[in-house]
Amino acid sequence: MSDRISWFPIADRETCAPETRALFDLLEEKLGFVPNVFRAFAWREERMTKWRAHFDDLMTPSEGLTKVDREMISVVVSMQNQCLYCLTSHGFALRALLKDPVKGDRIVLDYRRAGLSEKQMAMLDFAVKLTLDPVTVAEEDIDELRAVGFSDEDAWDIVEVTAMFNFTNRLMSGTGVMPNAEYHGMAR
Secondary structure (H helix, E strand, O other): OOOOOOOOOOOOOOOHHHHHHHHHHHHHHOOOOOHHHHHHHHHHHHHHHHHHHHHHHHOOOOOOOOOHHHHHHHHHHHHHHOHHHHHHHHHHHHHHHHHOOOHHHHHHHHHHHHOOHHHHHHHHHHHHHHHHHHHOOOHHHHHHHOOOOOHHHHHHHHHHHHHHHHHHHHHHHOOOOOOHHHHHHHHO
């Protein structure tokens, strides 16, 4: 296996802004390593900062859409897009949040057979439809989310988290970012 992180330059940590160095320190303290998404994106620091702020905001749980719900969307969208980086890193995050590596992996690999609730299935089916065939999404799809108990704010967040992962999947795949090897053994 190659140690190459990306097809693009990797910023020298010492030349990064103090905020980026502080982020790297925080991540090393929390995870034991700096995720390659940040190492790869740091050479475009201003854009990384904007992307991260939006990403962190979208992944913050709300009353109607939990952190687990948001991570389930992340892995289901990433599976449709076959994004190695996001499947690996967010697969770990989902396993850790669920405290159930088997269920986490089942959601990543085939959410339809993971024993999810009707509400979760509606959410993930919508995320898949928006990912694979966005032109066919209609107001009736939003009505179906409402019918299983999602508020308009929740439905908007489902759309936006789905869109964020479609963007991020393409960013990681298009730049050749490889997941950190450490993720593969975490929360197992």
